[in-house]
Amino acid sequence: MAALSAWFWNERFWLPHNVTWADLADPAPGVEYPKAGHLFAALPLALGIFAVRIIFERFIAGPCARTLHLQPGVARRAQPNAVLEKVFRSITKNPDTRHLDGLSKQLDWEVRKVQRWFRHRRNQDKPSTHTKFCESMWRFTFYLGIFTYGFQFLWQSPWMWDTRHCWYGYPYQVMTPGLYHYYVTELAFYWSLMFSQFTDIKRKDFLIMFIHHLATVGLISFSYVNNMARVGSLVMCVHDASDFLLEAAKLANYAKYQRLCDFLFIVFSVVFFITRLVIYPVWVLNSTMFESWAIVGPFPSWWLFNFLLLVLQLLHIIWSYLIARIAIKAMLRGKVCNDVRSDIESSSEEEADRPTDGLKTSALSPKGENGTNGHCAAAKDQAQNHSSW
Numbered sequence: 001m002a003a004l005s006a007w008f009w010n011e012r013f014w015l016p017h018n019v020t021w022a023d024l025a026d027p028a029p030g031v032e033y034p035k036a037g038h039l040f041a042a043l044p045l046a047l048g049i050f051a052v053r054i055i056f057e058r059f060i061a062g063p064c065a066r067t068l069h070l071q072p073g074v075a076r077r078a079q080p081n082a083v084l085e086k087v088f089r090s091i092t093k094n095p096d097t098r099h100l101d102g103l104s105k106q107l108d109w110e111v112r113k114v115q116r117w118f119r120h121r122r123n124q125d126k127p128s129t130h131t132k133f134c135e136s137m138w139r140f141t142f143y144l145g146i147f148t149y150g151f152q153f154l155w156q157s158p159w160m161w162d163t164r165h166c167w168y169g170y171p172y173q174v175m176t177p178g179l180y181h182y183y184v185t186e187l188a189f190y191w192s193l194m195f196s197q198f199t200d201i202k203r204k205d206f207l208i209m210f211i212h213h214l215a216t217v218g219l220i221s222f223s224y225v226n227n228m229a230r231v232g233s234l235v236m237c238v239h240d241a242s243d244f245l246l247e248a249a250k251l252a253n254y255a256k257y258q259r260l261c262d263f264l265f266i267v268f269s270v271v272f273f274i275t276r277l278v279i280y281p282v283w284v285l286n287s288t289m290f291e292s293w294a295i296v297g298p299f300p301s302w303w304l305f306n307f308l309l310l311v312l313q314l315l316h317i318i319w320s321y322l323i324a325r326i327a328i329k330a331m332l333r334g335k336v337c338n339d340v341r342s343d344i345e346s347s348s349e350e351e352a353d354r355p356t357d358g359l360k361t362s363a364l365s366p367k368g369e370n371g372t373n374g375h376c377a378a379a380k381d382q383a384q385n386h387s388s389w
Contacts, residue, residue: 013300014226019171024227027174034175034227042184046191053138053192061134068255070130078120083107088121125202133254135200140247142189147240149185153178154237159230163287166230167295173227183224186236190216219308226301231288235309238280242272262330269327276316285309 011020024033065071078084083106092099095118104111127135157179159165194213197206223232245268252261288306296302 015171015301016296016299024171027172032175033172034224034229036221036225038175038180039184039187039221039224042187042191045184045188046195049142049188049192050195053196056138056141057134061137062130064137065130065133065254068133070133070254072128072130076120077124078117081107081117084114084117084121088118093122094118127200127203129254133251136247136250136254140244140251143240143244143247146182146185146189147237147244150182150233150237150240153182154233157230157233160234163231163234163283164291164295166228166234166287167292170292170296171227173230175227175229179229179233182233182236183220183229187217187220187224190220222301223305226305228288228305231284231292234284234287235280238275238284241275242268245271265330266327269323272323273320276313277320280316281313285313 009021015021024035027033084103087095087099087103095103095114100111100114103109103114107114154160157165190213194210194217197210197213203209220232220236223229223235245264249261249264249268252258252264285306288309292302
């Protein structure tokens with residue numbers, strides 16, 4: 001273990017030339033440099049944030065949802081059947097014609113009855129609009145709060161107005177209480193999202209979002225340990241700027257305020273493009289790649305950090321293209337049409353029992369609720385999580 005620890009914390013990787021961990025271990029009185037141990041504080045804070053979320057959703061978001069006539073609503077449950085449950089859990093949740101015919105003969109049921117069972121069983125595992133509203137209201141509140149705090153903190157910081165201050169004196173840069181609280185709160189929030197994934201209703205993008213949260217936690221921790229926290233705070237603020245707008249659009253959609261939803265989504269798209277395609281490369285990447293080269297010079301963790309930020313910029317371009325398609329459809333059609341990633345199998349599926357099944361389902365609005373629900377879900381995974389890093 002000692003050898004593994006020595007290899008992982010190799011000074012030649014983490015720190016510039018002629019700088020050692022010992023140089024950062026004993027700063028002057030009243031001065032504090034980042035240490036890996038500081039990040040452990042994020043774990044109990046994450047549990048606290050998770051507890052606050054439960055209280056918030058129950059006593060604040062829940063009543064707001066009911067005021068908007070969004071009742072918890074219990075999905076129609078599939079009747080217990082051991083054979084179909086085994087197929088659902090271990091083979092397929094959406095059987096094809098061959099499976100349906102086989103199960104129909106095995107159970108002596110009509111094919112339509114088997115189809116209906118699988119539809120009801122799938123809907124059992126999907127969150128209601130009430131649940132999604134509460135989740136979005138919690139994320140909206142947190143994102144708006146952390147963006148407000150981060151922006152106010154950076155407004156008073158010299159590196160917001162001159163990014164070269166991110167590198168002057170590096171790595172001997174003091175970790176101020178404001179910067180520490182900003183970092184640890186962001187880190188704790190993404191830890192809490194990882195915890196909540198195992199207690200929330202499991203969704204089809206579970207693995208993708210888990211990997212995303214894990215990567216975000218890793219990048220925030222990485223930038224803190226090698227004291228690139230100043231430029232890291234800029235990255236977090238740039239990304240936080242659009243998150244709360246997306247959640248606001250989703251809230252409007254769940255409340256069935258279509259015009260407000262479309263307006264907020266367009267605003268979100270504009271802010272997303274400006275922050276990710278203009279501010280991020282011109283302001284942040286220019287500093288991490290060129291200003292830092294001139295002031296500090298490259299070293300191994302510097303190369304890795306910039307590589308990851310460049311990969312992030314590539315993802316920004318891909319996400320921006322996908323979001324632009326959604327925004328253009330919204331402007332051309334008067335509202336944002338649905339997306340196949342909608343979380344809920346809605347009335348279009350319920351109508352599948354009727355002989356006209358399939359004829360009423362538009363190619364442009366396959367499954368989902370009216371408005372931007374599907375697109376907000378897609379944009380959330382594509383655009384948020386852009387999220388924090």
